[in-house]
Amino acid sequence: MSVNPGQPVVAVVQRIEIKKLRQGENLILGFSIGGGMDQDPGQNPFSEDKTDKGIYVTRISPGGPADVAGLMMGDKIMQVNGWDMTMVTHDQARKRLTKKKEDVVRLLVTRKSLEEAVKQSMGKKYPCYKQ
Amino acid sequence: MDNESQYSGYSYKSSHSRSSRKHRDRRDRHRSKSRDSSSRGDKSVTIQTPGEPLLDAESTRGDDRDDNWGETTTVVTGTSEHSISNEDLTRVTKDLEESTPLECKRFLGPALGGCLSFFALVTPLAFLILPQVLWRDALEPCGTPCEGLYVSLAFKLLVLLISSWALFLRPPRATLPRFFVFRCLLMVLVFLFVASYWLFYGVRVLEPRERDYRGIVEYAASLVDALLFIQYLALVLLEVRHLQPAFCLKVVRSTDGASRFYNVGHLSIQRAAVWVLDHYYSDFSVYNPALLNLPKSILSKKMTGFKVYSLDENTTNNSTGQSRAMIAAAARRRDNSHNEYYYEEAEMDRRVRKRKARLVVAVEEAFTHIKRLHEEEAASSPKHPREVMDPREAAQAIFAPMARAMQKYLRTTRQQAFHSMESILTHLQFCITHNMTPKAFLERYLTPGPTMQYQQQNGRGRQWTLVSEEPVTSSLRQGLVFSLRRLDFSLVVTVTPLPFLRLGEEFIDPKSHKFVMRLQSETSV
Numbered sequence: 001m002s003v004n005p006g007q008p009v010v011a012v013v014q015r016i017e018i019k020k021l022r023q024g025e026n027l028i029l030g031f032s033i034g035g036g037m038d039q040d041p042g043q044n045p046f047s048e049d050k051t052d053k054g055i056y057v058t059r060i061s062p063g064g065p066a067d068v069a070g071l072m073m074g075d076k077i078m079q080v081n082g083w084d085m086t087m088v089t090h091d092q093a094r095k096r097l098t099k100k101k102e103d104v105v106r107l108l109v110t111r112k113s114l115e116e117a118v119k120q121s122m123g124k125k126y127p128c129y130k131q
Numbered sequence: 132m133d134n135e136s137q138y139s140g141y142s143y144k145s146s147h148s149r150s151s152r153k154h155r156d157r158r159d160r161h162r163s164k165s166r167d168s169s170s171r172g173d174k175s176v177t178i179q180t181p182g183e184p185l186l187d188a189e190s191t192r193g194d195d196r197d198d199n200w201g202e203t204t205t206v207v208t209g210t211s212e213h214s215i216s217n218e219d220l221t222r223v224t225k226d227l228e229e230s231t232p233l234e235c236k237r238f239l240g241p242a243l244g245g246c247l248s249f250f251a252l253v254t255p256l257a258f259l260i261l262p263q264v265l266w267r268d269a270l271e272p273c274g275t276p277c278e279g280l281y282v283s284l285a286f287k288l289l290v291l292l293i294s295s296w297a298l299f300l301r302p303p304r305a306t307l308p309r310f311f312v313f314r315c316l317l318m319v320l321v322f323l324f325v326a327s328y329w330l331f332y333g334v335r336v337l338e339p340r341e342r343d344y345r346g347i348v349e350y351a352a353s354l355v356d357a358l359l360f361i362q363y364l365a366l367v368l369l370e371v372r373h374l375q376p377a378f379c380l381k382v383v384r385s386t387d388g389a390s391r392f393y394n395v396g397h398l399s400i401q402r403a404a405v406w407v408l409d410h411y412y413s414d415f416s417v418y419n420p421a422l423l424n425l426p427k428s429i430l431s432k433k434m435t436g437f438k439v440y441s442l443d444e445n446t447t448n449n450s451t452g453q454s455r456a457m458i459a460a461a462a463r464r465r466d467n468s469h470n471e472y473y474y475e476e477a478e479m480d481r482r483v484r485k486r487k488a489r490l491v492v493a494v495e496e497a498f499t500h501i502k503r504l505h506e507e508e509a510a511s512s513p514k515h516p517r518e519v520m521d522p523r524e525a526a527q528a529i530f531a532p533m534a535r536a537m538q539k540y541l542r543t544t545r546q547q548a549f550h551s552m553e554s555i556l557t558h559l560q561f562c563i564t565h566n567m568t569p570k571a572f573l574e575r576y577l578t579p580g581p582t583m584q585y586q587q588q589n590g591r592g593r594q595w596t597l598v599s600e601e602p603v604t605s606s607l608r609q610g611l612v613f614s615l616r617r618l619d620f621s622l623v624v625t626v627t628p629l630p631f632l633r634l635g636e637e638f639i640d641p642k643s644h645k646f647v648m649r650l651q652s653e654t655s656v
Binding site for chain 2: 028029031032033034036038039040043058059061090094097098
């Protein structure tokens with residue numbers, strides 16, 4: 001995944017559906033995010049390109065909904081319920097993920113190993129995400 | 132006035148030279164051979180000796196020369212028709228030393244200016260005194276207005292006198308090849324002015340024996356006013372106009388590339404040359420001809436090239452072809468001289484550093500042998516009778532252990548021509564007297580200082596030749612190039628105007644300096 005301004009972003013993504021867990025009066029997803037348009041991209045330990053201002057998964061609470069759904073640490077979140085997450089601020093990302101009216105969030109995430117897996121199994125059909 | 136030929140003002144070498152006398156005689160003999168008038172035992176010979184020991188190219192042939200500290204005197208046998216014996220040479224140099232026919236030209240211009248200004252200053256007084264002397268009885272008495280005028284006249288003359296002394300009564304520092312235009316202009320102006328005043332005075336006052344003394348006093352006062360204004364003009368033209376920088380001069384020494392940049396104002400070429408030379412003597416490191424050459428071992432390899440023989444019949448147009456062929460062949464050959472140069476330089480650096488270390492240690496040790504005697508200690512002598520020395524003796528006492536290290540160091544850095552044993556002793560004495568540390572003593576020898584440091588004070592001055600394509604009284608402008616030539620090197624000066632500066636303004640509110648931390652937040656969802 002490379003970020004060229006003005007060019008369409010091409011990445012191999014995985015669909016992950018997370019059911020929110022109710023804890024008291026909060027609905028939690030069980031992971032932490034970092035990054036955003038207003039953040040410092042140089043300090044992101046998970047990104048390959050240190051100018052990438054996307055939203056990354058920084059921590060997954062073990063046994064939580066995200067862990068169960070298959071989200072992995074270091075994933076970059078591309079979409080949440082159809083909303084783009086590659087060009088949002090940190091606070092906007094948080095809001096999109098924590099809408100009280102939604103019980104389920106459907107994420108499109110990408111990680112490096114996905115691309116390699118696809119390359120290894122060339123010839124098979126694979127979902128390609130184009131934005 | 133300021134007109135002076137190029138060959139005036141010989142600078143001559145003092146009788147003690149760095150090189151041994153044998154070499155100096157040999158060189159002078161060669162030179163006198165080439166000159167018809169100078170040989171054949173003529174006593175009024177004008178040998179243009181090449182100047183101070185510094186620029187004596189002969190004296191820096193260090194490798195094949197015996198470099199003892201003392202003078203090695205050799206005897207020149209035989210006085211042939213085309214040579215001058217040693218005795219003649221010393222006699223001739225003494226003659227040159229005593230006779231100063233060429234020095235008068237240096238003072239001609241200022242003397243003329245002095246006469247003119249004296250004349251101008253005396254004129255108002257003469258205007259006042261002459262009627263009193265010649266027809267005192269016929270003069271109308273003049274009361275308080277005249278006294279007021281007397282006082283103001285006196286003070287204005289005093290001011291003129293003091294400011295003339297302060298501004299213009301200085302020994303001239305340089306003689307220029309052409310007229311100094313502004314100075315000549317001003318002198319002509321003053322002369323015309325005073326002459327016209329005298330003319331009117333003669334016609335209107337002396338002849339008809341004017342009775343109105345007050346008018347005469349006012350006339351004298353107006354002359355003094357006008358002189359004050361001319362002095363103001365002189366101040367502006369000679370002293371102030373060139374202060375605001377307008378040009379940047381790049382001065383490059385032709386032999387070793389030492390260069391500097393200077394900012395000057397609007398000057399004529401000759402005045403700019405004097406300005407540059409003033410700064411040359413204190414800014415540029417001294418010219419050392421011994422430091423210039425690549426070692427012979429490297430150069431000699433380059434010399435062996437190919438010889439091209441042409442076997443054709445027509446040899447008309449082969450010169451360029453031959454040289455091109457040789458250059459091409461030389462380029463194709465594997466050239467390792469840069470390698471040798473690099474290693475030679477590294478070796479030289481190492482050697483210099485080693486000698487320097489030895490020198491520093493030797494000097495430090497030597498300085499520990501003496502200490503200053505304070506007044507109180509002098510009284511308590513009976514127990515430890517110490518020999519009390521004056522600085523000269525102290526210097527001689529501690530010079531011995533460091534002499535060898537010093538000599539070796541100077542030889543390695545090729546500076547032995549600039550420092551004789553006598554000068555080192557004098558410097559050591561000076562340092563001891565002023566409580567300097569060994570490092571301060573060595574400062575003079577570890578870095579090559581400016582040329583001013585090595586000059587001996589003699590009244591003859593330095594001979595420089597200004598070489599320029601434009602007339603030297605024209606003022607500086609962009610792209611001008613002139614050079615100042617000495618016997619074995621020259622300074623090439625390039626003129627560029629200083630850029631015009633467009634200064635803008637930007638106001639920054641002091642409260643506007645605010646900072647934030649770079650964000651790296653992590654939110655759990």
